[in-house]
Amino acid sequence: MAHEIHTDSHVPPPLTPIAASAFHASPTAALVVEISGIVIDANDSVTDLFGWSRTELIGSNAWALLDQPWLHTDAFDEHNVPRPGNHFDREVTVVRRNGEKVPVLTRISRLTDEETEPALYLVSCQDLASAEEVRRRGLAEAEIDQLTECLTRTAFIRHLDEMLSLASLSDVAVALLFVDMDDFKEINDLYGHPVGDALLRHAAREFARVLAEEVADGAGTIGRLGGDEFAIAIPVTEPDAAGRLALTVAERIGEVIRLPFVVDDITLRTSASVGLATFPQDERERSELFRAADIAMYTAKRTRGEQRVFAFDRTMKDGLEAEKAIVRDVRYALAHDSFEIHYQPLVDFTSRRLLGFEALLRMRCTDPTATGPTTEAPARPGPTAPGAAPTTAEAPALRPPDAFLPVAARYGLMGLITRWVVHHATAEYAAVAGLFDPDVRLCLNVPTSDFEAPDFPDLVRGALSDSGLSAHNLELEVTEAEPAGDFPALKTHMDDLGADGISFSLDDFGTGFSCLGLVRELPFSRLKLDRSFLHPSEGYRGRDVVAAIVHLASLLKVNLLAEGIESARQVDALVELGAFQGQGFLFGRPMPADRLADWYREWSAA
Numbered sequence: 001m002a003h004e005i006h007t008d009s010h011v012p013p014p015l016t017p018i019a020a021s022a023f024h025a026s027p028t029a030a031l032v033v034e035i036s037g038i039v040i041d042a043n044d045s046v047t048d049l050f051g052w053s054r055t056e057l058i059g060s061n062a063w064a065l066l067d068q069p070w071l072h073t074d075a076f077d078e079h080n081v082p083r084p085g086n087h088f089d090r091e092v093t094v095v096r097r098n099g100e101k102v103p104v105l106t107r108i109s110r111l112t113d114e115e116t117e118p119a120l121y122l123v124s125c126q127d128l129a130s131a132e133e134v135r136r137r138g139l140a141e142a143e144i145d146q147l148t149e150c151l152t153r154t155a156f157i158r159h160l161d162e163m164l165s166l167a168s169l170s171d172v173a174v175a176l177l178f179v180d181m182d183d184f185k186e187i188n189d190l191y192g193h194p195v196g197d198a199l200l201r202h203a204a205r206e207f208a209r210v211l212a213e214e215v216a217d218g219a220g221t222i223g224r225l226g227g228d229e230f231a232i233a234i235p236v237t238e239p240d241a242a243g244r245l246a247l248t249v250a251e252r253i254g255e256v257i258r259l260p261f262v263v264d265d266i267t268l269r270t271s272a273s274v275g276l277a278t279f280p281q282d283e284r285e286r287s288e289l290f291r292a293a294d295i296a297m298y299t300a301k302r303t304r305g306e307q308r309v310f311a312f313d314r315t316m317k318d319g320l321e322a323e324k325a326i327v328r329d330v331r332y333a334l335a336h337d338s339f340e341i342h343y344q345p346l347v348d349f350t351s352r353r354l355l356g357f358e359a360l361l362r363m364r365c366t367d368p369t370a371t372g373p374t375t376e377a378p379a380r381p382g383p384t385a386p387g388a389a390p391t392t393a394e395a396p397a398l399r400p401p402d403a404f405l406p407v408a409a410r411y412g413l414m415g416l417i418t419r420w421v422v423h424h425a426t427a428e429y430a431a432v433a434g435l436f437d438p439d440v441r442l443c444l445n446v447p448t449s450d451f452e453a454p455d456f457p458d459l460v461r462g463a464l465s466d467s468g469l470s471a472h473n474l475e476l477e478v479t480e481a482e483p484a485g486d487f488p489a490l491k492t493h494m495d496d497l498g499a500d501g502i503s504f505s506l507d508d509f510g511t512g513f514s515c516l517g518l519v520r521e522l523p524f525s526r527l528k529l530d531r532s533f534l535h536p537s538e539g540y541r542g543r544d545v546v547a548a549i550v551h552l553a554s555l556l557k558v559n560l561l562a563e564g565i566e567s568a569r570q571v572d573a574l575v576e577l578g579a580f581q582g583q584g585f586l587f588g589r590p591m592p593a594d595r596l597a598d599w600y601r602e603w604s605a606a
Contacts, residue, residue, distance in 0.1 A: 026043055034120060038062075042058060049104070160174075167235065175233070176293045180297055181203060195264060199268060215245070234246065254272055276310075277292035329399075330404055339417075340362040341362070344588060344591075347587050349587070361401050423463045425444055429593070441472075444476055445477040445507055456493055475503045478504065479508050495523065526559040527549070550579050560581065561583065570586075
């Protein structure tokens, strides 16, 4: 028998534009009701389920439409209903307008706080008979990640949307955490995918355990977004506490993942980078909330230290936009040859003999209005700095390598840049090499990761062949500031290219990774002492350290060259310690290839 529908006039609750849009656009039938069951608002999806229109349902009694005894007893009263921010699910029978009875899963959530009168509730109804809705008492298998038993990306986003819709209708916050497993690819490559899969299952179980321990009633949803990246959404009934709770959960996740995990007698030690953002404090749209948590996680990922948990703030977003602008400029420079190479002389400052030129990359600003760091302020030509660059007014704005190379490395562009530099620097230097003594070298700084690449020897030999530059005029610098990821490949390539007559130097000596091991195992002919050892703040034992390095170089029968020399006082101190080679502004600033001849004439005449 069809139930009677009343059309008493009720005023719908005030909704924010975002909440109202989500409520009315939802494909799930939803009602806003009072404790008595009177419907004060409904969305258009109710027509498909109930048979009555939205306007017909407003003012009717919802409990009369849901044919379940507990709704008509004391089991549902103001003392036994969901608290704000929580909900309970019931399977009931809906009586449609035509009298048909349909099994429905209802979710009843309180929208207003406990002091607001009248109390309002959201009743959402999903047809269990529909093949396209969630199956009875659970999610469809397609929505569960079979490896970790977390929600799939699509299912998680849907759950998050529902959570945000409820939060928009009430004074509830939502904390969103993005979790990325550090070094997961390396674990997969080293031990195989079964071990990597076991680690992901372990991580998912630990995330669930943390939620159960830290969040009231274990509320929260875990999804696997793909690969080794997870997301966690947590409803928080006290909005002011959302950030603190999210941070607590994030830090606990970091702690449990750092604990050793044993699989197949292999002990794994890893870590996780966690970014968090909250609704509505950080963002109010799901897509923007997703992006905010992702930005925070990215910030944690690229921070090499103990701090692997970051909460979103606006400066992160601004910083990411700035990085993207740099990446666009680097890609443009690669496509349009808008890089420049400047050359800084290396000299023996006792004999005034020219040893070589280090190639230093610059990038032209592609936007004439762009602001940001440019090359060092040029000095006027003179006896202590011959061949200085033109003034800023005479030359286009240039960005120094520190302003774009770290970003390029994070976005995987260093290989392309290295290829460009090797070809262009050898060609430019070959055109002027005849002006100098036959043993003056071109020095190219090559990232360790590019040096270890399988095709690196072919790249160098191809550039030498194309330019006509002799292998004896090329010196490749490996920076100690980067760890050697594939040491055997690095050594093999150095031995291979060394047989052709190419020489090698170790840049930034004294500041990086395993310096003595590198010096002992690899065929370096020159160590370049990092400029920090010449700085006044080097420490009270700085002179002793430099003296020890000078002595070490002598024992190893390799040359020692000091970087960053800017004063005659530094030269005197180095000579007193037995070091005679250097580079720095005192001898010459980095300059374009067409200025090298002028610099050399001035240097030779001084």
